[in-house]
Amino acid sequence: MKIQLIRNAALWLEYGGITFLIDPMLSEKGVNPPIVNTENDRRNPLVPLPGPVQQWLAPDALLVTHLHQDHWDAAAVSLLPHDLPLLCQEGNQEQIAEQGFINITVVPDQQPLTFQGVTLTRIGGQHGTGSIGELMGKVSGFIFRAEGEPVLYLAGDTIWCEEVKEALDGHSPDIIIVNAGGARFVTGGHITMDDQDVVNVCRYAPAVSVIAVHMDAINHCMVTREMLKACLEQENLLERVALPQDGEWVELLTV
Template sequence: MTPTTGVTFIGNATTLLRLGTFTLLTDPAFGPAGSRVHLGYGAWTRRRKDPAMSYADLPSLDLVLLSHLHGDHFDRAARRAVPPDLPIVTTPQARRRLTRRGFTATGLPTWDAREWRRDGQLLRVTAVPGRHGPGFVDRLLPDVMGSLIEWEVDGERRLRLYVTGDTLYRPGLADIRQRYGEIDVMLIHLGGTRLLGLLLTMDGRQGAELTGLIRPRLTLPIHYDDYTVMKSPIADFLGECRDRTLTGVRTLERGETVSLAAVARE
């Protein structure tokens, strides 16, 4: 197993994924603590914590995986830093906006996939469902997708990783496991984001419900305390998981790299 197989938590939903020969960046946001980002309809939020590194600190990237086009997932600092020719995989709605801004973007409808091959290895990214808000409110928010990332070596699956994106919990997310089988790792977006009293990302209870529904071998919580709109601390999620006797949950410090070799398939 390659020693570089792992995930580095940079902050909020920004992570660096090294899967064999492939290197991915998720939801790039590199603005400093104190910076403001706009969320649409005049709403904004302020960043509480600095990211662990800047874009300039990153290794060479193969692609950016963008769950949706919100300011806390693709901020002004990221827009300035991400090269226009670096592939961005995102929703069809975000693709249209990014293309107009000069970026190289691919939009994946739900359940569609894109593949890359190199040195006998395969990386497959499949868009899976996500809902950013309750009921009709979801239509007022940017389209969001989860991502199923599969890494294969010489035709053998080594890792299946689910990035939830900013979705709320719903039982229909069980389709992901039913379609693709066991999930090795889940990067779960939490925070209990609230605007005007409405819950827009999973809080601790919903996050634990999704963890029990998906039953990944390893769950890594992210996106829970970087911005002022996040109202559900990580302790809520950890407590709910303990109450449900859910195992395999591990927290990440900013800048920390966790090897995924233990959950990858030999």
């Protein structure tokens, strides 16, 4: 298994002989407005792609965890071939089809789906709490399994919550990718994992390797890589967590 962080939550995953492009946000730097109701007016994305976009346009499959603009943007819709196999959560397929994609498979809520030898299981999450969490809507994480590969848990846009605990307990992943950054609005709590949430993951599942992404790219993500690194150092957990830079590969041995 190999994982490349492209930017924010966009990942290139080589797993079980399949290449997945996950949550592509392919816009050029600064072409999108700030996220509304946030503490600053920086335009998004905050940083450019770490290389020519063409290198990420021919995966074996697309995986879209949900349809927020920092995970599935107009540039991705425009640039990616519309006949690529695309996997998504229940409820998003209609909008994606309206955007012209013709090879859509829904990963169901209650049962695993096997795609070209890779089994995907949808995991729920909480994209915030209270009324903000409700407004943010349905989000998904996914468990990946394939012969000869470690069990991978892509947590998606969620805070530390019961669904994440249940996934760790029920699926015993070897690796978890967490969307950190502590994204938040002017009011309410954080809507993606902040530094304490990442610490909680590490403490709850001490045998799991953690990869933290979703930082330094969108204006409402308040926890930077440097802030998370400092927190993990203070908690003696830095060796447990990979903090890849944009464009960096993380290679993990198969089991």
